[in-house]
Amino acid sequence: MNFLKQYNVIDFYNMEFCYGIDCEGEELPLEVILGFSKKEDEDLIATNYAYLNRIPEKHIAIATVNYGDLLCLHPNGKIYHWDHEANDLYLDMKVINGYLEQNTNLKFVADSFDQFLSMIAKIEEDDDDPSEDEFKNPNIPFPDEMLDRWFQNPKRIFLLPEQTIPIFLKKFELTEKGRELLVKFKKEGIFE
Structure with a gap:
């Protein structure tokens, strides 16, 4: 709570360098430490509401990392990677309720919030990863499988960093299924 009072939101996108943490040998780039916004x-409440029933019970999302992942606080004070x-x-149509059983085995990150903060370090951005370039390139469309997730929950577009939304909208325009998604956005009043 003291952290929120002092810093509220920390947006790592607007920093000169890339910061992240090491989680079991995997570098996780930090995006935002959530607060009230x-x-x-960037908002703690809105993000947790958006991920209700998607993150395991009793966990609270406290940060966004690694282009779609979350760091979650458990009531025991430990931090985990979702x-x-x-x-x-x-979603799987072969399953009775439509969903596969959720994997609630999250990776351990830190014993406490303070330990998590002490783990934050400047990391080198991997400019050699072609898949990352494709993801950020507005001229390369998303595969249809990825677009299916957007159809299920179109409002998750608001969970993206603000500067990423125009790139995604342009990528949606590149395929027929993406254009259908844009029509859905308009029908639901998400974008004009």
Whole structure:
């Protein structure tokens, strides 16, 4: 609570260097340490509401990391890494309720919030990762499988960093399915 009172939101996107933490040998670039903000992608309450039932019970999202992942605080005070590719709910029509069983085995990060803060370090951005360039390149479309997730929850666009939204909107325009998604955004009043 003292951290929120003193710093509130820390937006790592607007910093000169890339900062992150090491989680079991994997570098996780930090995006935002959440606080109270009018911007939904920085707001603690809005983010936790958006991920309700997607992150395990009793966990609270406290930071966004690694382009779609979260750092979560457990009531025991420990910090865990919620990986959207491993721990999110996924729709599967072969399953009775429509979702695969959720993987709630989150990776351990730190014993406390203070330990997590002490782990933050400047990291080198990997400019040699072609998949990362494709993800940020507004001229390369998203695969249809990725767009399916947006159809399920179009409001998650507001969880993206503000500067990323125009890139994603341009990428959506590049495919027929992406253009259908943009129509859905308009119908739901997400974008004009």
